[in-house]
Amino acid sequence: MTPTRKYPSIHRSRALQCLFPLCLAILFAASLSAQNKPAEAASTAEIRQIAQKAYVFAYPMVVMDVTRRATTQGGGGYRQLANRFAHAQYFPDDRFRQVIRPNADTLYSVSWLDLSKEPVLLHVPDTKGRYYLFQLLDAWTETVASLGKRTNGTAEAWFAIAGPGWKGTLPPGAVRVDCPTNSAWLLGRTQTNSAADYDFVHNIQRGYKLTPLSSYPAEPPAAGYDPAQPPQRANIAPPAQVAQMSATEFFQTFATALAANPAHADDAPMMAQLARIGIVAGKSFPAQPLSDVELKAIDEGAHDAAAALAAFDGSNLPKGKTGWTLPTSYGRYGTNYQVRSIVARYFFGALPAEDAVYLSCMRDSSGQPFTGAQRYVIHFDKGATPPVKAFWSLTLYDDQGYFAANSIKRFAIGDRDQLKLNADGSLDLYLQHDSPGADKESNWLPAPSASFNLVLRMYWPEDAVIKGAWIPPAAVPANATAGR
Numbered sequence: 001m002t003p004t005r006k007y008p009s010i011h012r013s014r015a016l017q018c019l020f021p022l023c024l025a026i027l028f029a030a031s032l033s034a035q036n037k038p039a040e041a042a043s044t045a046e047i048r049q050i051a052q053k054a055y056v057f058a059y060p061m062v063v064m065d066v067t068r069r070a071t072t073q074g075g076g077g078y079r080q081l082a083n084r085f086a087h088a089q090y091f092p093d094d095r096f097r098q099v100i101r102p103n104a105d106t107l108y109s110v111s112w113l114d115l116s117k118e119p120v121l122l123h124v125p126d127t128k129g130r131y132y133l134f135q136l137l138d139a140w141t142e143t144v145a146s147l148g149k150r151t152n153g154t155a156e157a158w159f160a161i162a163g164p165g166w167k168g169t170l171p172p173g174a175v176r177v178d179c180p181t182n183s184a185w186l187l188g189r190t191q192t193n194s195a196a197d198y199d200f201v202h203n204i205q206r207g208y209k210l211t212p213l214s215s216y217p218a219e220p221p222a223a224g225y226d227p228a229q230p231p232q233r234a235n236i237a238p239p240a241q242v243a244q245m246s247a248t249e250f251f252q253t254f255a256t257a258l259a260a261n262p263a264h265a266d267d268a269p270m271m272a273q274l275a276r277i278g279i280v281a282g283k284s285f286p287a288q289p290l291s292d293v294e295l296k297a298i299d300e301g302a303h304d305a306a307a308a309l310a311a312f313d314g315s316n317l318p319k320g321k322t323g324w325t326l327p328t329s330y331g332r333y334g335t336n337y338q339v340r341s342i343v344a345r346y347f348f349g350a351l352p353a354e355d356a357v358y359l360s361c362m363r364d365s366s367g368q369p370f371t372g373a374q375r376y377v378i379h380f381d382k383g384a385t386p387p388v389k390a391f392w393s394l395t396l397y398d399d400q401g402y403f404a405a406n407s408i409k410r411f412a413i414g415d416r417d418q419l420k421l422n423a424d425g426s427l428d429l430y431l432q433h434d435s436p437g438a439d440k441e442s443n444w445l446p447a448p449s450a451s452f453n454l455v456l457r458m459y460w461p462e463d464a465v466i467k468g469a470w471i472p473p474a475a476v477p478a479n480a481t482a483g484r
Contacts, residue, residue: 051301
């Protein structure tokens with residue numbers, strides 16, 4: 001009989017703050033090894049270990065597939081059509097729960113691409129110098145391309161996104177972008193400076209077009225949504241949906257997705273191991289008969305891997321002297337499957353370092369966790385704010401990784417806000433639950449009454465940020481700044 005154990009809830013675990021790849025892989029692997037049961041027969045232990053590795057390897061594709069189905073099959077009562085854009089019109093607020101660690105810096109333009117039949121052409125209008133970025137992620141959550149101001153400028157442009165092995169002729173002037181999987185996620189970001197900037201950004205979004213090659217140059221319909229009957233689990237966040245899956249459901253979802261989305265060339269050794277426990281692209285899981293004992297070992301191995309993923313909070317990862325995590329790069333993982341799975345769970349859709357660096361902080365200058373019962377100040381000396389070619393923001397999240405409700409509905413603060421400098425040109429940011437007073441409110445990032453954490457986003461960062469030569473200052477309890 002196929003086991004039906006559900007994995008432990010990962011929605012409750014504290015969201016991973018930032019990643020240092022080598023240590024992350026070591027710590028994650030150690031947490032898996034600690035859950036092995038060496039007293040059992042070698043063959044059963046080997047099956048369990050393969051299942052652990054299989055879960056880690058498959059997790060990004062499964063969470064990507066579940067996220068895709070949540071939107072294209074009617075999540076929230078509407079179905080997002082494939083190869084059509086859905087444009088965010090407003091920033092998310094404290095009620096938003098569909099993506100962990102959302103930003104309040106850009107308005108998204110999102111599409112799930114089906115490249116199985118032909119390429120899809122992306123048109124970008126002249127953005128008049130405004131920063132934009134289209135991140136193309138394959139079905140494994142690998143960043144295939146970054147198209148935008150940094151790489152292509154801001155003039156009008158056409159890009160042709162082609163699936164694996166496609167051959168043919170593209171329109172003149174279209175820049176070809178090859179994707180190794182037939183399913184892909186196109187995640188567009190357009191710099192949005194405030195609610196007052198919405199109209200300008202909406203006009204740019206209207207110029208973003210997706211057209212199948214066979215329809216070019218005809219303009220596609222503008223609508224990106226159709227009414228739909230919400231599917232089962234529609235109101236459950238994708239990571240939580242994956243956590244509710246049994247081993248059979250998880251590996252069946254993976255095998256089905258794998259049929260249209262081949263593994264990368266370097267994954268051949270892992271694919272051979274997966275076949276040993278009945279995971280084969282396009283076939284029902286298990287692809288060969290397995291005994292109840294073997295199925296139980298697979299279930300236990302998958303459960304152990306899920307538990308390790310749920311328990312990982314990044315608290316032991318290396319940090320700089322000011323308490324912020326060290327910079328790292330997301331989006332391209334090679335065979336570092338542990339890092340890839342954790343990023344897919346906790347920082348889904350994170351950009352590579354050349355496009356953005358994310359630094360996180362969970363504790364103040366004294367080493368204590370952040371709490372709304374305290375008041376904090378982050379002080380930047382004159383000329384020492386984050387060095388970027390685009391823009392930066394400091395975002396505050398509750399301990400689940402979502403925006404915290406506050407009276408002024410401010411969830412992030414940065415260089416596009418009307419910040420008030422000190423007389424010497426330095427900058428103070430105030431992090432606290434209550435207003436710091438009318439004269440300081442322009443620099444106030446409201447905190448919840450409970451615990452919270454911070455993320456500093458730096459878009460198109462200078463090399464000093466990427467290499468760790470520049471580090472952000474510590475958040476100092478207000479009573480410790482009195483003598484400064």
